[in-house]
Amino acid sequence: MANNETQLDRIFAALADPTRRAIVMRLCDGEASVGELANPFDMALPSFMKHIHVLELSGLVQSEKAGRVRTCRLRPEAMVGAEDWLQHQRAIWEARLDRFEAYVMKLKKEKGEAKPVAPRRKKKGPA
Amino acid sequence: MANNETQLDRIFAALADPTRRAIVMRLCDGEASVGELANPFDMALPSFMKHIHVLELSGLVQSEKAGRVRTCRLRPEAMVGAEDWLQHQRAIWEARLDRFEAYVMKLKKEKGEAKPVAPRRKKKGPA
DNA sequence: TTCATTGTTAGCCATAAAGCTAACTATAGA
DNA sequence: TCTATAGTTAGCTTTATGGCTAACAATGAA
Structure with a gap:
């Protein structure tokens, strides 16, 4: 796993942002759609989606789309x-x-x- | 501490870089001068110093200068x-x-x- | 079919991060 | 005093990050 270190990089980097930590905290309470997650934040959706993407790249969050709703959940193993x-x-x-x-x-x-x-x-x- | 969140930001951000994690690991073995720390890295000193600085800002590392040598040590409380x-x-x-x-x-x-x-x-x- | 909802893509901008070189300061030692 | 050592400062480049708007799917409901 040459990328193991890189994965640690991504996890720490993902957690270095308060918005993303808040998302993680929210997801500890259970899965949620992108819209639900984004709601509390005063931020344009595309910007918010970037955070989701960073979290997914780090492995901390996993998501899947059903219909037009994308549901996110925590992967605490990460x-x-x-x-x-x-x-x-x-x-x-x-x-x-x-x-x-x-x-x-x-x-x-x-x-x-x-x-x-x-x-x-x-x-x-x-x- | 309204900056408590900001401090968490800094700590996670500091740890998101492999060079800086390596420095932290090295300092777990005991304090060291900037030169000693920099030695294993193929990086110009000023670049390296930036990492030290980031670590200090995060509170993970503390340093003081005696003569022309700056000695760094870990602050594991951080x-x-x-x-x-x-x-x-x-x-x-x-x-x-x-x-x-x-x-x-x-x-x-x-x-x-x-x-x-x-x-x-x-x-x-x-x- | 039409329309509102829910994301997504594309592209732009400003700032921060991570690296470099060159030139400088300050000490320790010869 | 002179010189080598150990950091430091200044300034530059490249790339990444975090935000925006505008326009585009795609789906569910009316």
Whole structure:
């Protein structure tokens, strides 16, 4: 998957726009037509459609047309890529921090005093 | 913070670029100078500096200059914003999914069998 | 058949993003 | 002091993004 990275690019880029995040949030409540989605936004339809298209390219949204109505729905699996990337980085960071803390502890024990390091982020397991 | 949304924009936008994600990954291993960071990339320094700047604006990276060396380090707290947004959306999605499943279960129980066509649009209660 | 609804296509514009070179500043070291 | 190192600033190009209008399907309803 040489394009895997590219896909991450697209997902993060898609989420970098507030209009598109709002669309994603709306779609969390269930599928909707383009018109329903566009309604709350003060934006010409063609402009709005571009956002839908960006979301589809990123894989975050899927749509299909029945009659003259195009219905969109979320593909939350696509978000997992981004989520995983972030969690992975945090894991690496925290591992490093642990090593560093251990090192400081060792110094403490050896020398008798040392300043605590950086604030840890509480782990919020998906459980 | 009216700019909270804007900050999310910046974080996702910052992470939408593979060079910048690579920088973040590198910084997970510990702080580094601009030169060290730039080394692996086949890119003119001024171009590279722009990426650093984008990362700083997003809050993901912090840097300070000592002598002629600018040292960069990660501010992983900044990533939390993005992580939380994603997890929140997934939570909402999953809650909805649960409701839908419960609804299907109810139908199943009541009717003996049912093939509900599409997930419902938001309406009060699973009527 | 006619008409309103719902998207879609095409094309335009302004701004931002991502890259470059060239020239400059500021320090560290010889 | 002179020179090499490490960034920085300025200014340019190309391409992408996000918005618009106008005109065109295509479908469902009257």
